Every structure is written in structure tokens, then in C-alpha cells.
Amino acid sequence: MSYPILDSVNSIQDLKALEEKQLPALCEELRAFLVEHVSKTGGHLASNLGTEELTVALHRVYDTSKD
Numbered sequence: 484m485s486y487p488i489l490d491s492v493n494s495i496q497d498l499k500a501l502e503e504k505q506l507p508a509l510c511e512e513l514r515a516f517l518v519e520h521v522s523k524t525g526g527h528l529a530s531n532l533g534t535e536e537l538t539v540a541l542h543r544v545y546d547t548s549k550d
Contacts, residue, residue: 484519486512498542506543510535 488505489512492498501509513535521528541547 484515486516488512489516495542495547498539506539510539513539 488501488509492501492509498509514532517528517531521531
């Protein structure tokens, strides 16, 4: 499966450089990535789902290397 937005994010600076309208698509790609990989390797999925938006928002708002 292809994750064009997720594949372009390699740092916090890359995340902050995304346009706001790209963020929902990034979160969808994160969910799809998690589902795809957990279905192959096994593990707990539920705790990861629903945190994509929160994690993306925290990294966009705060300087996580300092805050």
C-alpha cells in the first residue's frame, strides 16, 4: 500500500510544513499503516486507533524537542 503523505514526513519540520488541509489525509494514512502492519505481525490495535489526530496535533502545536 502507498502512503504518499506519511512517506514524506521524516521529521517534525516535515509535519509542520504540511498544509492544514493535508492533516486529515495524513491521519487516515497513519490508521491504514497501523491496521496493515498489526494485521501482519499481530498485537493490540485498539489502543493505537484514535490517537493519530491527537499525536499529529500535539506535534504541530508544540516544539516537542523542547516542551
